[in-house]
Amino acid sequence: MVQQKEMSSGVEWRIRVGDGSSETLVPEVAGVASRVWLGLKKMIAGFGFTVWRFLEKAWDLGADDPRKMIHCLKVGIALTVVCLFYYMRPLYDGVGGNAMWAIMTVVVVFENTVGTTVSKCLNRVFGTFLAGFLAVGVHWVADHSGEKFEPLIIGVSVFLLASAATFSRFIPTVKARFDYGTMIFILTFSLVTVSGYRVDKLFDLAHQRISTIIIGCSLCIFASMFVCPIWAGGELYNLINRNMDKLANSLDGYAAEYYNQSEEEAHKKLVGYKCVLNSKATEESLANWARWEPAHGRFNFRHPWKQYLKIGAAMRSCAYCIEALNGCINSGNQDSKFMKKYLSSSCLKVSSSSSSVIKELAKIIKTMTKSSIIDLLVGEMNSAVEDLQNDLKSLSGLFNPPEAETPENDTKPEKTLMSTASIPLMGLISVVTFACLLMEIASRIEAVVEEVEELANLAGFQCKSKQNQASTKIGPADELNDEDAMKTLEKA
């Protein structure tokens, strides 16, 4: 409905603008009026157009991730339910005018992921409880120290605790986990001490606040956990998986682009690694929320979420090298075609073997089973790196004819063909750099492998059934089993 209206105003705008420009020949007074009218219409139409564009963007956002829409509906329903609490007489008598606190709790605490909601709820409850407890104590002391000292004690205690709590928010550990709780602590402490000074029925107030907050929190936790839940841990897990796939694709893509294989196809994949470069902050906050989540799906309560951060960091260090490769490709216009071709097979082998290592790592994480072939793939990658090193070594033979006739180089016919011609070393530079960066990437991938293996140990990933391990060590059958397992998992 709203969108249709906006649409029609957008159309109207285009028509009216045409009308306006033809009216400028009318006498002056009418002209001023019409111009004002025109300006007004333009402004409204412009506003309508902006709103329309905004709605379009919003629609795309919602269509992109329907879970966001579901979250919005959940918030709407939760808030309406809390309002019902307030409408109903019996509850009104029970929690009093403080039912406001339940509404506030829902608005402030209900977040997108389960972990965030749980963490905010616990922070809110414990912050309120601790502050209430302390405030009652301070109030009791102030009450027993005479009328003169009462405001002084309250003022000084508010000042000291507010300063200390604010300071604690600067400490990284507190900031990451208890920021919200600290804020609620200051708020509750000030409110209780100050209003205790007036109202003088502190325990009633404390009881009411705590009970309404617990009602709001339970509702939020229930809604976020049992109605289409979005788990921070699951998001982190998916992010790492996605980034791993992107890294593997980028690696393939760059090698293919450099060696001019299938340019159009490669181009789409290239930018993938940039996501890896920029996902540090997201990973950290997700890992931070994930630790508050109870066991869910395939993750138990003490799932080693921190290890995902380490994997992310190791992947990022690969991505830095890919970014440097990028520069290499752009400046590599003066490469000698021959050199490029000479190294292309071994370079492509390194890039494909290292991307298949990453893909296997992604599979380990996706299926949550230890892989029997990862060591083999790493070995393959290392031997590909060695081959590349040998090819580079044999290149020196091209420049030093007396060394060129070593037996290991006999297999390559182009070599002897070129050894007499002069090759400009200049054309070699970016080829060599490319090869060197590929080798560096391979060595950094080994660090990722280590982190993933650490994760497999910490999280207790199972080995595949012994039968599988015994019958097919690496063969295509095992490969198929893996894919079957993945498909069943994806369906589930």
Add this chain to the structure above:
Amino acid sequence: MVQQKEMSSGVEWRIRVGDGSSETLVPEVAGVASRVWLGLKKMIAGFGFTVWRFLEKAWDLGADDPRKMIHCLKVGIALTVVCLFYYMRPLYDGVGGNAMWAIMTVVVVFENTVGTTVSKCLNRVFGTFLAGFLAVGVHWVADHSGEKFEPLIIGVSVFLLASAATFSRFIPTVKARFDYGTMIFILTFSLVTVSGYRVDKLFDLAHQRISTIIIGCSLCIFASMFVCPIWAGGELYNLINRNMDKLANSLDGYAAEYYNQSEEEAHKKLVGYKCVLNSKATEESLANWARWEPAHGRFNFRHPWKQYLKIGAAMRSCAYCIEALNGCINSGNQDSKFMKKYLSSSCLKVSSSSSSVIKELAKIIKTMTKSSIIDLLVGEMNSAVEDLQNDLKSLSGLFNPPEAETPENDTKPEKTLMSTASIPLMGLISVVTFACLLMEIASRIEAVVEEVEELANLAGFQCKSKQNQASTKIGPADELNDEDAMKTLEKA
């Protein structure tokens, strides 16, 4: 006081543990009691020790940046002042029991930097105002549509607006600037519609809330802006400056480390570039807050803060290459010493000229004046890159004796000496990669130069006085003038 207590309990702990272990030979009942007692003491002491360590860390944090301590004191004072508002009878009558909202405003809105505080205040005021306005409208409609429809209309409106507002928080622009305002909007709208249903004196309520919130906001804005202010813009400016210095130092450091010059000195500087890699999130949030800040110091209201983000991104792309250099150095054990020496002077020249370009850029930003020598420095850097390229080219002469006798190579005596010997190309690889990455860094620095020049244009940096420009184009006199300018600026 607290710290001393903790200290003594820590000492006590160590002594008592000794006592306890010698008591295990005493009869059983006494043994159990003593063990419980011991366990309890251990627990308390352990807790004390943790608290002590925590306090020590907190002290370091405070000593590191005294402005944080000042901020804490400011929050404490502001909160105490608001409590005074509440103690004073006349004000109590004026703003009523809603004085609570003033306290809440101070606690929630008062943030570390001026920009954050201002943005939160504006968000809070406009969110409250807009929501109050809408809620009164909805309430009026509900009032005039009969008792049956009243709760229905209110419920549906709460549901729709809460869902829509929650959804808008997912839109990146809204998330960055109006996240808090949207939350306040939902909160106020629900509170006003629901309590309007009961209290039936909506305008009084709205008036009270708005006035208390404005009191709280004014206090916060006043305190954050006029008492030892911390400007988000200034922080961003300092961060970019600091990162530029670190980048220049890292560049110098790596070149020095690679060529084994002054290892101890170099090592401290190396890690600097990692700050550049990780500062994206900080930069973005600071730039986001900075746009809310009024003119202050050397920055006017519409200072192009976004441009700093672009400079940061360009610097980061340099840092990626330095990270790749890092890998190069670690794997460069098998370099031929001769090759390294052969290229060392030109490599060091590239790194020193590019780091001096960065230093000059840092100076442009620090002094906020356009530099007359930046083009010259960039030219110098480019010619250093060309020299390096030529050296690399001439290397090919080493491998191709017939080409070695070209006239441009006559100046280097080592060359003819080596042209007859065989050089393992393997030892060349990391040297060439190092050189290639240095050239890539130089080309990325040019991107930084462009962004800084764009900043200079957007922010209207002044040229140095024409006299200076005319008399000394580059000479040491101009250099001195720059340093003088910086010193005066630093003093100011």
